[in-house]
Amino acid sequence: MRNAAFVLILLLFMAAAPVVAQETATTTALDSASAAAQVTVTEKTIDPAVLMKGDRATVTVTITNNGAESVPISRVFLSDSDISIPEGSYDSVGSIGAGNSMTFTFTVRADVPDGIYYPRFSVNFRNAPSLRDYIPVKVESTELDVSLVTRPDTFSVGNKETIVLRVGNPRENTINGIYIVPQGEGVEVEQSGSFIGRLQPDQSANVSFDITPQESANLTFHVTYRNGFNTHVLDRVLPVVISDDKKAAQPVVSNIVMTSSGDVYTVTGDVTNAGLKVANSVIITTGAPATPVEPNRIYVVGSLDPDDFSSFEVNFRAGDVASIPLLIQYKDEDGNSFEHTTQVTINRTSSSEEERGFPVAIVAVLVVAALVIAGVIVYSWKKKA
Template sequence: MGVTTIRSGRGIRITVLCIVCAVLLLAVPASAAPADVTVTSFTLDPPVLMRGDEGILTVTVQNTGPEPVAISRARLYGDGVVVLSDPYPSVGDIGAGNTKQFSFTVRADAPDGTYYPKFVLEFRDDGSLRYPIPVRVESTELQAAVVDRPDTFSEGREADVAVRVGNPRSSAVTGVRVVPEGTGFTAIPSSAFIGTLAPDGAAQVLFNITPQESTNLTFRVVYQNGRNVHETILPLPVSLGEGKIRADPVLTNIEVMLDGDLYRVTGDVTNAGLDTARSVIVTSAAPAVPTDPFRVYVVGTLDPDDFSSFEVTFETEGNVSEVPLVVEYRDEDGNLYTEQSMIALENRTAAEDEGGLPLLPIIVALVVVVAAAAAGYYLLRRRRG
């Protein structure tokens, strides 16, 4: 009887111990299944890469299950892109309902197209998540064109040049600016900032160009695709010539008179051009010596097809047969222009020697006297007859 009682006590204790162990095992929470972890979103900055560009690919995963999931590592396998970042060697747990982001730096080394690098998330217990992510490579550059310019550039004269920049890409670019480069000219402004250009967007900038010589002007369009800097080159040859729309002062009706040692020149100055001549003056140049009272004759402003009379006085030394008359004027930008016309001193329309009488009145008087004498003689003969 005593032996039976001892064995029964031991069996009861073993049974109780088994029950306690079972309860403890049931109290331990079970891990969520790998199927509860999924990729919810991904972004690429910039959204579309140009060949050779670097970008940052960010993948967001979420644990949609009720319990944490243990993650051992995460990495990206390249396809059309080179992965520059190291994999994540130890991730840890993702709590229930939580999200986690993984970022990778990539470089586009493949031709234009769409590629699918694979994002792989390895679970600590068993299995993995594999997710292909589309990456677009498009190497289309910004387009630039000169949409307005003068027919001819003139030395020292300002001219407006308009440059239009368009974005034919499927993604926006930032930091767009246009810089005129080269020698032999000045440009205002020295750089024009546009900023962000949306897909299929365009913007126009205006430069004021003043050339000093024939040269090659280059507009450099600089922009960014993400953190990658690119540029587009737009050349513009600048050849100097005579502008079609400009003033053209012409001297006409020139008369030269000699008054002692003083030459007096009168005439008209006409603007035969298509632009207004401003601050017009007329004077003489060497070998003439401008002398009062009209060393310089100020005409003022001459509109196209307008004219004004002028008078200049000067002296000469030695045997001089012709002298230059100088017309100076300015355009609307203040640029100075000079024109010269040679006039002959021998072909005077009127002249008189100092202290003498005019020749023409003397001849007329003699003709009148002779005619009167002839008429008187004729009348006297008739009376006597």
């Protein structure tokens, strides 16, 4: 009887044991879930805040255990079907202690069209449901705006002009390290580059470059900037076409009178500035084949305001040429030298015309006189005989 009672008790115990174990496990799971529920995402940042297509960004997520118990974490990861996340998983995290925070950093790459994407941030707990959150990643490929604010109407060879560029940031995030380098063959630029640095959203900055073109060319402004740690290059091309400056000083020679003395010619006349800018250091002389001679090898007029004029006089020698170049040299306000050439026809005076024809007649007179005199002398000597 005692044995039967022992067996009965044993059977009852065996029957009750799984139920107790199940009840114990259930109680433990509930405790773990309760603890995991205290873990929340407390901070999530992305740098740069707005990506351009192809950019990489750093996503940083901080979770905090607000509970009183340590919570074991099996895996933390960031995933998305569009955004590329090269290393999006933390497989050995351990536990997050009570009151502690943990920060997870991921790198994402936006090889996607513009738009807003939401990668999923997941924290897998042991014995508890996962924690999920979505990190908004904004992709917007608008570039910096580079525009010409000031440029001359025309370019002329050797004439220094100032170009002013305005760089604006139409993006929603700050752009760093903005640097502009001008480059172009046939165009001399005084500044090798210009550094702007940081531009806040909707801000702009002006930069100026002094350029001196030697020929028609394309001047390219290489604009380098950084969006976060992504470097971008933007080119803006300025066609530099050499043409006449519409406002430039324009010396015009008039009232030309040429006289000669032997082989020395004297040219007098007026030089008028028919342009809209001042002509400085105006000098007048003659060019080859003429040879300037004293007393006025060169004639210094000085400064000529628009619509102003001055008289001049230059002396030169010239061979048997029909015309000679009259050179008017002047400078603009920047010291650039210019030369204007006016062909002047050599006006040989009537005596000069006769210089070519008249001697023939005189030679004829000479010959006749010589013959007559010789005849008379011979005749007189014959008479003597």
